[in-house]
Amino acid sequence: MLGKTASGLYWMFRYLERAENTARLIETGFRIALTRGKGADHEWSSVLQTASANDAYERLYGEPEQARIVDFLLRDPANPSSVLSCIMAARQNARMVRTALTKEVWEAVNETYIMLRKRLARPVPDKDIPEVLDLIRNRCALVQGAMHGTMLRNDMFDFARIGTFLERADSTARILDVKYFVLLPSVNFIGSSLDNVQWETVLRSVAGDRAYSWLNEGEPSPMGIASFLIFDRRMPRSLRFSVSKVRTNMGYLMQQYDVRHQSHDLAEGLFAQLDNGSIELVFEYGLHDFLSGLVNDFAALSKQIETDFRFEA
Amino acid sequence: MQFFDEMQGNADGAREPYQAFSNWFEEQNGKDLRRKARDAEHFFRKIGITFNVYGEEEADERLIPFDIVPRILSGNEWSKLTRGIEQRVRAMNAFLHDIYHRQEILKAGRIPAHLVERNEAFLPQMIGVTPPGGIYTHIVGVDLVRTGEDEFFVLEDNARTPSGVSYMLENRETMLQMFPELFNKVNVRPVSDYPLKLRRSLAACAPEACHGTPTVGVLTPGIHNSAYFEHSFLADHMGVELIEGTDLRVVDGRVAMRTTRGYKPVDVVYRRVDDDFLDPMNFNPDSLLGVPGIFDIYRAGGVTIANAPGGGIVDDKAIYSYMPEIVEFYTGEKPLLNNVPTWRCSEPDSLAYVLDHLAEVVVKEVHGSGGYGMLVGPAASKKEIAAFRAKLIARPDNYIAQPTLALSTVPIMTKSGLAPRHVDLRPFVLLSPNGIEIVPGGLTRVAMKQGSLVVNSSQGGGTKDTWVLED
Structure with missing residues (x-):
């Protein structure tokens, strides 16, 4: 396979995952706004921060304002992480690697692009936001489904999966990191239960609120939630789960190519941290330091993969 | 002017090849058909069969209009055409070999030497080079037009990168x-x-350096090229890599592509880039698209480039007017397909005639394509004709003229x-050491416009499915 093709597949699926994650963040922010009214301003700031878009937003628009932020996250071309920017980038990469995709996957991506470009041609009024977010999630699920149903399980599939899960791990780590202070067992919270809305936000952003309730009876605890999102083996957006997928798919590449690269060592190291760690140790070490350390490691792994598999000349 | 309609002919009722279709069509509901026509547009968008228009900033991807009424040829009409096309394509390939080697045709005085030697499309670097299998024109598109029951003309040949x-x-x-x-009612040949034939044909032209199954690749200028969809389509359907110049480099005397596992030699490059953008070291030094040194490897038998560099001269419009001589010279036969009578404006008598009849003729640039830079006399305004006249007088050898056919x-629906x-028709011809194939x-x-004679997609033309019947 061409290095360029590996790159295209990897980035196509990173961008698709990013589009979906951004949509989820908007949904969460929107929900808080509905239930909390004015108290939601702070929430929107942390949404922007999670999407690494706060600087760009401030530079362009200044004060956080709900309609602006939603528009910025959904469709602003000036925001490279906006849903529309991500979908366009995913589709651009898909065009580049058209020969590596099945007809089903290509058509799913291409139609997603056609539909969203039309739907997001103008600002979306509040009343239509839930429907638009639904559409985005459904379309992303369709692409993933088409990929699962039709793509050969070879190196192409591996690069697509590595892109998906590295992006997902990165996103979950950021969501947690932006909210880490909520989860800290601070003096004020000793003996009191967690701010319900805050923890709900965290779980909703990763589609994990129901799953958490199923797996954990009783009151949610900061440690319980952090542990769930970092270490749970079953939760498909937890850090451990996402990194284990990256590691597995990199393992397949090692088998197929019969070469062990530096990126394999990095992936193993990351996985070992999450496989052997415990939430107690993490809190002892410092949740924020732990998470920002991971975000850096993810970036380093991504760079190393690009080098090892010759994404560029 | 009287026009021959291929469905109705000049009599009552549909012509023979259209009869089964016509019967079916009579039973259809017009509303349903128009709905289907709209579905077709959605279908094309979905699969992404779009093209970018040159010269438009932020070019939106456009669809070429598709019409649902097929263009139908009988098996008999087709086999007559293919005999003529085969003869012509063989002659084209022989001509290229000749002008880059002994130049017999020039020595025999059948074509003025300056027309070849001073032609921009003539590539001196190709002199003495014999491409693998002796094949220059691996893929040719022959543009045909029809004016009557038995009258077909070759309007132009496309021997560079026909799309x-x-x-x-x-x-x-x-x-x-x-x-x-x-398709249950009409027997249409598939x-x-x-793509399978194309791959086989390209693989049959593998270079000396290739051992084992040849690795074929399609070389594209990239996703911004107007024909990018086609490049990816062909690579995909042949099951070969779609490569750009940046994916290739010369490694150990071979042209190699950068894969996830290192550099791997490519044997046959089906290039969809022009000669100029092939190799900045040998041709256009300003090109960022090419592969430095690829031409040296080519000359040394390390890679096959299809179509061969320097082959463009054969579809040059000034050479076109000599095609009847070329066919006769190399095949010893009378041409089976007609050329359109052509005035070479470089010749004073012809120029005088053309200037006198601008409102009746079609004038084309010798090196033009895509319907750009041409004058369709009968459809042009007085102002357009006057402007064109000035261009023609300034550079007569840049133009040829033909009667308006x-x-x-x-x-259409x-x-x-x-x-x-x-309408016109472009059949696609594959040439390899194993012979000629025409799908x-x-x-x-x-x-699409009423009365218009310009069919180019860049000028608003559309396409139709073309049926050849099983007789």
């Missing part, structure tokens, strides 16, 4: 999806094995029913 074959294939897929029952029509529109069909281009 449109993906439309031939996707148009058929679309028709099969929309009207499956129709075209879907074109009474292009045949085939109906309009809001008010069937209406005749002018039964081709690209029918149709001028």
Whole structure:
């Protein structure tokens, strides 16, 4: 396979995952706004921060304002992480690697692009936001489904999966990191239960609120939630789960190519941290330091993969 | 002017090849058909069969209009055409070999030497080079027009990087999806094995340096090229890599592509880039698109480039006027296909005639393509003709002129029913040491505007599915 093709597949699926994650963040922010009214301003700031878009937003628009932020996250071309920017980038990469995709996957991506470009041609009024977010999630699920149903399980599939899960791990780590202070067992919270809305936000952003309730009876605890999102083996957006997928798919590449690269060592190291760690140790070490350390490691792994598999000349 | 309609002919009732279709069509509901025509547009968008228009900033991807009424040829008409095409393509290949070697045709005085030697498309670097298998024109598109029951003319030859074959294939897929029952009633010869034949044909031209199964790649200028869809389509359907210049470099005397596992040699490069953008070291030093040194490897037998560099001279419009001589010189036979009579404006008598008849003729740039820079006299305004006259006088050798042909029509589906529109036909020809293959069909281009004779997609032309019947 061409290095360029590996790159295209990897980035196509990173961008698709990013589009979906951004949509989820908007949904969460929107929900808080509905239930909390004015108290939601702070929430929107942390949404922007999670999407690494706060600087760009401030530079362009200044004060956080709900309609602006939603528009910025959904469709602003000036925001490279906006849903529309991500979908366009995913589709651009898909065009580049058209020969590596099945007809089903290509058509799913291409139609997603056609539909969203039309739907997001103008600002979306509040009343239509839930429907638009639904559409985005459904379309992303369709692409993933088409990929699962039709793509050969070879190196192409591996690069697509590595892109998906590295992006997902990165996103979950950021969501947690932006909210880490909520989860800290601070003096004020000793003996009191967690701010319900805050923890709900965290779980909703990763589609994990129901799953958490199923797996954990009783009151949610900061440690319980952090542990769930970092270490749970079953939760498909937890850090451990996402990194284990990256590691597995990199393992397949090692088998197929019969070469062990530096990126394999990095992936193993990351996985070992999450496989052997415990939430107690993490809190002892410092949740924020732990998470920002991971975000850096993810970036380093991504760079190393690009080098090892010759994404560029 | 009287036009020959391929469906109606000049009599009552549909012509023979159209009869089964016509019967089926009579039973259809016009509303349903128009709905299907709209479905077809959605279908094309979905599969992404779009093109970018040059010169438009932030070029939106556009669709080429598709018309649901097929263009139908009988088996008999087709086999007559293919005999003529085969003869012509063989002669083209022999001509190229000759002008880059002994130049017999120039010595025999059948073509003025300056027309070859001073031609921009003549590549001195190719002198003495024999490409693998002796094949120069691996893929040729021959543009045909029809003016009557038995009158076909070659309007031009495309021996550089003829495009449109993906439309031939996707148009058929679309028709099969929309009207499956129709294909039960009419025996249409399939075209879907074109990519397989193309791959086989290219592999048969592998270079000396290739051992084992040849690795083929399609070389594209990139996703911003107007024909990018076709490049990816062909690579995908052949099951070969789609490569850009940046994916290639010279490694150990071979042209190699950068894969996830290191550099791997490519044996046959089906290039969809012009000569100028092939190799910045040997040709255009300003090009960022090419592969430095690829031409040296080519000359040393390390890689096959299809079509061969320097082959463009054979489809040059000034050379075109000598095609009857070329066919006769190399095959010893009379040409089976007619050339359109052509005035070379470089010749004073011809120029004088053309200037006197600008309102009646079609004038083309010698090196032009895509319908740009041409004058269709009968359709042009006085002002346009005056402007063109000035250009023609300033650089007469840059132009040729032809009589305005009474292009045949085939109906298209309009809001008010069937209406005749002018068409041409581009069959695709594959040439390899194993012989010539012509897929039964081709690209029918149709001028969507009433009365228009310009069928180019860049000028608003559309396409139709082309049927060759099993007789």
